[in-house]
Amino acid sequence: MQQYSRGTRVQIFCGETDQVNHRPLYQAILEYLRKEGAAGATVTRGIAGFGRASLIQTAAILRLSMDLPVVITWVDAPERVERLLPGVQRLAASGVITVDEVGIASYGERAVGKMRFDLQVRDVMTHDVQSIRADAPTRAAVEALIGQAFRALPVVDDVGHLVGLVSNGNLVERGGLEARVELLNVMGERDREQYLKRLPDRPVSAVMTANPVTAAPTATLADVTRLLSERHQKRLPVVEPDGHLVGIISRADVLRAVAEAFPGHERATAAPLPSIRAARDVMRTDAPVVSVGAELPQVVDAVCSTRLNRAIVVDEGKRVVGVLSDAAVLQALGSAGGGVVGALMRGVGISNAPKVAAHDLMVTPTYAVGPNAPLSEVARVMTQHHRKIVPVVDAAERLLGIIDRADLLNATHGALLELASVGVVDEDE
DSSP states (O other), X not given: OOOOEEEEEEEEEEETTOEETTEEHHHHHHXXXXXXXXXXXXXXXXXXXXXXXXXXXXXXXXXXXXOOEEEEEEEXXXXXXXXXXXXXXXXXXXXXXXXXXXXXXXXXXOOGGGOOOOOBHHHHSBOSOOOEEXXXXXXXXHXXXXXXXXXXXXXXXTTSBEEEEEEHHHHHHTSOOSSOHHHHHHSOXXXXXXXXXXXXXXXXXXXXXXXXXXXXXXXXXXXXXXXXHHTTOSEEEEEOTTOBEEEEEEHHHHHHHHHHHOOOGGGOOSSOOTTSOBHHHHOBSOOOEEETTOBHHHHHHHHTTSTTOEEEEEOTTOBEEEEEEHHHHHHHHGGGGGGGHHHHHHOOOXXXXXXXXXXXXXXXXXOOBOTTOBHHHHHHHHHHTTOSEEEEEOTTOBEEEEEEHHHHXXXXXXXHHHHHHHTOOOTTO
């Protein structure tokens, strides 16, 4: 029987005369999908139809000037649809959007020799960036970060020129925020408000990083990966030569590009490049580990022992059964977690700790990879499942090590340099 890969089809129904910023809506959506790296989309112009206003439109000769129906059909990987659909919804506004799963019999995937590795920052960055003014209160910055996937805000002046960057770390270290945004996200509204009320009355300008490292939209993926790796940055604002903010590129953006466009070992050439390594070559073996029955004080010690704020849970056979994070611990404890926030923030002991164990607090599934997994697979797991660490396990699911975003970014930098040095680009260009 024919086997199909699974994809997601999105159809956007609108009128031919619908516009966004003085451009046809269908054109705006196509341009958005193209610049965000979507697999492809097609616009179909109808010959007749009616919509919410119940007005029949037709392509008959006397009605050519009427608002004929237009359908934009976009088929892509489910994880890419999940990432880009909110942007499409904002553009489409009142248009009808449908989403359904489809089987993809053939997509004509390009071989390694026909893939591009000279991607530019503008091909990978996040374009729809939320920013903040330097004179805004720090509370406004915290509130803008709560519930979002990003953990930093570019700071701009009144004409959109970048003047700084305010991050989660800035708000904790300089702004007096007593709980990281990740912890605020899982608190109840009442508890969160208490932390916001205790914020010192300071402007963003007092806590931001002024003149941050930036990237140009025309910089290559290899260039920006080097900057992120060497400067130990999690994200870089993207600015034009005149300083105007046009986007932001994060480690997650780079790894998403790697997941979508990087060659795996199964498609490598006869003489694979030495820098394109497997998980076993990238993983670290010093991961914080706790047993499945470990009690709360031991869990907090493990989670707070590294910059990752995470730990791996194993059973008696050293098999990986879950992952712990500071936010997951606090969320699982619920109302009992109020006294745990200080311990999670400062790594101190807990008095009167609730009687819970690691198995009550861990997150599953673990989305582990094997030691021979290529970089592209590790990146796919991280981006598709929103994981900051990925366990590496043997055939019996026993823990061998972990890979975090920084580890993967460093390995990616070396591989991109190697690929650029031999000129692996699209042969049709």
